[in-house]
Amino acid sequence: MKKEINTQEIEALIALLDDSDDVVFNSVQEKIIMLGVSTIPFLQNGFDNSTDELQKERLASLLDVFKLQKLNYEIMNWSKNETHDLLNGLITIAQFGYPNLDVNQIKSTINELAKEIEPKIVGKSNYEIMQEMNKVILDKHSFGANFKNYSGVNNSFINKVIDDKVGNPIMLCMIYLLVAKKLKINLIGINLPKHFLLAITKSKSDEVAFYNDELITQVDYYIDPFNKGNFYGIEKFDKMLNEINFNLNDKVFLPATNLDIIKRVMNNLIYALHTTGEKKSAKDLLKIVDAL
16 A cells, blocks of 8 residues: 655656646656555645645645555455544544544543543442533533534544534544543444434443443433534433334434444534535545445
């Protein structure tokens, strides 16, 4: 997948992308394509710093091809790995939009939130644990709902949600889930139609539990980070489901595996790209999701 790349060589090739001579451009493009996805950081840096419209257009075209190849390769490998590590999956998606993002900064933010919450939850009940998570994540660090740009592309990128401290329902839930994993809190995602919530369970869940009827019976409370961290007991949650004509017998299918989550985040990204006119990218991403 990757080839060793000479920095001077790729920088020289990028510099030639502003040449209006088609013969020169075709030769340069062919050489860059041969170098493959390893050129992405250099192409992105060139795009970010270029003031030449022709060069930027050509860089953008090459980036589209390579970023799609990289995402396809890495997300397929991720799906084949039985661990289905949630953070790694989210970072892979985010690198599609931001190839040069700082992975360590993302991990550091999650670690710091976990460290801050950890001493506050010792010996606490599930209800109290979620109260403390709300206080730290929503109140102190001001994460919240992105009402202004609910369907925006950046809502699918974990780095932007962390930077901007706003997100759609599923991405706000990701902050909680990633922190909960660090702290071994029994928190799971709940995959509702047109919404995404969290649930804290009475006993530890694992991937096997998602495929039987037991996990949903272990739920203590449902939590909605997008709506100010509101809590819902079982009875209130069931009432909500009835109001949207959801068959309560299908509750067993609501707990979301990490694969379910990654698919939903990608589907949100596809919708966002489609609505902003990037229909080819949306179509290409849909093929990847369908193959997962």
